[in-house]
Each structure stands twice: as structure tokens, then as C-alpha cells.
Amino acid sequence: MHNFINFHVLITHSPSCLNRDDMNMQKSATFGGVRRVRISSQSLKRAIRTSDAYRTRLGERSLRTRDLARLAERYTAALAEHHPAARVQQAIAWMAGKEGLAEDAEASAVAPWALAEVARMCAAIVAGEAEGLDVKKLQKQIEKDATGFRTAAAQTLDIALSGRMSTSDLMTPVDGALAVAHVITTHAVDSDIDWFTAVDDLVSEAGETGAGHLNTQEFSSGTFYRYASLNLAQLQENLGGATRERALEIAGHLAFLFATIVPEAKQQTFAAHNPADTVLVSFSDLPVSLANAFEAPVTTERNSGFRKPSQSRLFEYWQQVHSGYGLDENPAAYLLDGTKVPEGVHQKGSLAALVEWIGRDGRD
Structure with missing residues (x-):
């Protein structure tokens, strides 16, 4: 059975500015000697993780914060029916490697926190209290027996996918199962500048002239290549020994999310809500x-666009790598325009059909 699933997505965005740097300019990268517009992997992953589609398909996400006091307030309310506030605060403090939580308590770094982890720690505290252990002995016992607790606590899905660095003795370090590349345009891009104004209605009504605010915004359009790789065995391990079937179900949902979710930056201004044109998924070793x-930027004939030549280039290169390295892989693709895929690639008539194919372990 193949252990990796590779996701290759081509998505064309109308004029937009989906990811900005600290200078309010589009993020970019030089590749093949030319400038490409870039969307960072962090931006794409967060857009996916915070989307309604993620919540519907994969469940609630973790909370990423270093503000332990606010975290304790949120989780105390969520666990109020099962644990008193003091116990929840104690659990978070121990997991963060602290003696207690002050009003301004902070962790050493921003980290993903899962409600299920805190609930498990609370349960461990309850068990220790039932044995009659005082606070210090209880903490030492939990730290001593933390291996089993860590294993059980690492099962929040977005942590299993993206990983987590350890910030204390009790928080679980997790090697992420999903690798996501920065998204780049398949071609060179020269951005445009929008000079815009905001009208002050009361100033206008008074018969005065002049804008209430003026500024500039960089934007562009283009065909973007998205790539991600999912390590199925690592995902199963991170989820505490989940079945391959469960990992494949998650992989199918990821294919849908990579094809449909777009970062929200400046979307009220540009509304570049564009779905993918090409989705190629491959089971591989x-x-x-x-x-x-x-790497050689795609060029286009006058008025012909970048979508079609980018699609052709993607499949041409796939054939070269596949045959040149004798790869043992099982690929399938959904193409929005219905173009025929190369020999050896299973063609799917819809994104839903591709998702189902992934869930069947690449079997028709």
C-alpha cells in the first residue's frame, strides 16, 4: 500500500491580494529567475483550518495562543459541567510548565491547544485526587507517567496534521503528517497598484471636497500551483493508531479543502472566490x-490565458517524472474543463468523485 498522497492543484485567481507582507505588498518569490506572486503555506493552512468547510468535514480545530489566562477562561466555560474552574486552570498551568496562572499568564510560544487535551489532564488530576495525593505528589506522578497521557492527548486532528513543537514537559511534541508548500504562480507576474480613496459622507454633504482617506494597494491575478503531501502512516500514528480507512477519509476531505478554500485577505475588496481548475491526486511511496x-515560467499567446498552458505543463512534467523515475504511484484527476488526462491517470467527472476515490484507497 502506498504511504503518501500527493495533492497538486492549479487554481486561477482574478485580481486580488490574498497574502500581504509587513509593507502591505503582495508576498512574492523568485523562481526560475522571475518574480512570482506567493501565498504562504501558513496563510493557506490557516484559511483551511478556520473555514466552515473544515468544521463541517473534520470537526472543531484547536486554539492557537500564548495567552493562558484567556485560554483558561474559554476552557473553564467549556468544561464547567464536568470540572471546576480551579481544576481546569491547574491542568493548563501544568501543561504549560507553570505553577499557576496569573491574569497575564503567557506560554513561552504560541501553540495549538485542544480542549480534549485539557479535559484529559483534568481527568488525570481527578484520578490522582481519588488516590489521596497532594498537589506536588500528584504533579510528580503525572509527569512520571506522562508518556501514556501524551499519546492520548495528541489526537486533535489539526495538530496531527500540522504538528506541534513542545513548550513544556507535558505538552506533546507532534511531527506533522501534512507538508504544505508555499503557493506560487506558474508564470511571471508584474503587479498593479490600485490608488483608492474613502469618501467622508459628512464632509461631502457639507459641500466640501477631498477624501477622508487615500492609500494604495498592490494586486494582481494569476494561475497558482498548490502542492501538499500527506504521510498516511504518520497521521495514523498521530491519531493514536487510527485505521488506514480513517486516514483516507481525512485525505479525501483535504483534497476538497485544497481545491476550494481561498485565504480571506482583502476579499471584501476583490472577491477572488475562485475554485480550482485542476486537481491531481496521487498515491505514492x-x-x-x-x-x-x-521553473521555466509559463508564457501565453495573446488573449489565451495561463490556465490551459499551466495544465498542459503540469501533466507533461508528471509524465516525465513518473516514467523517468519509474515511480510506483496511482494517480487520479478532476479537470474542471473536462480536458482528457494522460494515459495512466484515472479521470474523475467531479471533485466529489475524486474525494470518494481517495476514500476507497485509490480503487475504482
Whole structure:
């Protein structure tokens, strides 16, 4: 059975500015000697993790924070029916490697926190209290027996996918099962500048002239290549020994999310809510990016666009890598325009059909 699933997505965005840097300019990268517009992997992952589609398909996400006091307030309310506030605060403090929580308590770094983890720690405290242990002995026992607790506590899905660095002795370090590349355009991009104003209605009504605010915004359009790789065995391990069927179900949902979710930056201004044009998914024995298909930037004939030549370039390069390295893989694709895929690639008539194919372990 293949252990990796590679996701290759081409998505064309109308004029937009989906990811900005500290200078309010579009993020970019030089690749193949030319400037490409870039969307960071962090931006894409957060857009996916916070989307309604993620919540519907994969459940509640963790909370990422270093503000332990606010975290304790949120989780105390969530666990109020089962644990008193003092116990919840104690659990969070121990997990953060602290003696207690002051009003301004902070962890050493921003980290994902899962309600289920805190609930498990509370249960461990209850068990220790039932044995008659005082606070210090109880903490030492939990730290001593923390291996089993850590294993059980690492099962929040977005942590299993993206991983987590350890910030204390009790918080679980997790090697992420999902690797996501920065998204880049398949072609060179020269951005445009929008000079905009905001009208002050009361100033206008008074018969005065002049804007209430004026500024500039960089924007552009383009065809973007998204790539991600999922390590199925790592995901199963991170989820505490989940079945391959469960990992495949998650992989199918990820294919849908990578094809449909767009970062929200400046969307009220540009509304670049564009779904993917091409989704190629491959079961493989190793992660393989096809970004080098676009190392030589795609060019286009006048008025013909970048979508079609980018799609052709993607499949041409896939064939070269597949045959040149004799890869043992099982690929399938959904193409929005219905173009025929190369020999050896299973063609799916809809994104839903591709998702179902993934869930069947690549079997038709």
C-alpha cells in the first residue's frame, strides 16, 4: 500500500491580494529567475483550518495562543459541567510548565491547544485526587507517567496534521503528517497598484471636497500551483493508531479543502472566490512536488490565458517524472474543463468523485 498522497492543484485567481507582507505588498518569490506572486503555506493552512468547510468535514480545530489566562477562561466555560474552574486552570498551568496562572499568564510560544487535551489532564488530576495525593505528589506522578497521557492527548486532528513543537514537559511534541508548500504562480507576474480613496459622507454633504482617506494597494491575478503531501502512516500514528480507512477519509476531505478554500485577505475588496481548475491526486511511496514544471515560467499567446498552458505543463512534467523515475504511484484527476488526462491517470467527472476515490484507497 502506498504511504503518501500527493495533492497538486492549479487554481486561477482574478485580481486580488490574498497574502500581504509587513509593507502591505503582495508576498512574492523568485523562481526560475522571475518574480512570482506567493501565498504562504501558513496563510493557506490557516484559511483551511478556520473555514466552515473544515468544521463541517473534520470537526472543531484547536486554539492557537500564548495567552493562558484567556485560554483558561474559554476552557473553564467549556468544561464547567464536568470540572471546576480551579481544576481546569491547574491542568493548563501544568501543561504549560507553570505553577499557576496569573491574569497575564503567557506560554513561552504560541501553540495549538485542544480542549480534549485539557479535559484529559483534568481527568488525570481527578484520578490522582481519588488516590489521596497532594498537589506536588500528584504533579510528580503525572509527569512520571506522562508518556501514556501524551499519546492520548495528541489526537486533535489539526495538530496531527500540522504538528506541534513542545513548550513544556507535558505538552506533546507532534511531527506533522501534512507538508504544505508555499503557493506560487506558474508564470511571471508584474503587479498593479490600485490608488483608492474613502469618501467622508459628512464632509461631502457639507459641500466640501477631498477624501477622508487615500492609500494604495498592490494586486494582481494569476494561475497558482498548490502542492501538499500527506504521510498516511504518520497521521495514523498521530491519531493514536487510527485505521488506514480513517486516514483516507481525512485525505479525501483535504483534497476538497485544497481545491476550494481561498485565504480571506482583502476579499471584501476583490472577491477572488475562485475554485480550482485542476486537481491531481496521487498515491505514492514518496512525496513528489511538481513545482519544477513551472521553473521555466509559463508564457501565453495573446488573449489565451495561463490556465490551459499551466495544465498542459503540469501533466507533461508528471509524465516525465513518473516514467523517468519509474515511480510506483496511482494517480487520479478532476479537470474542471473536462480536458482528457494522460494515459495512466484515472479521470474523475467531479471533485466529489475524486474525494470518494481517495476514500476507497485509490480503487475504482
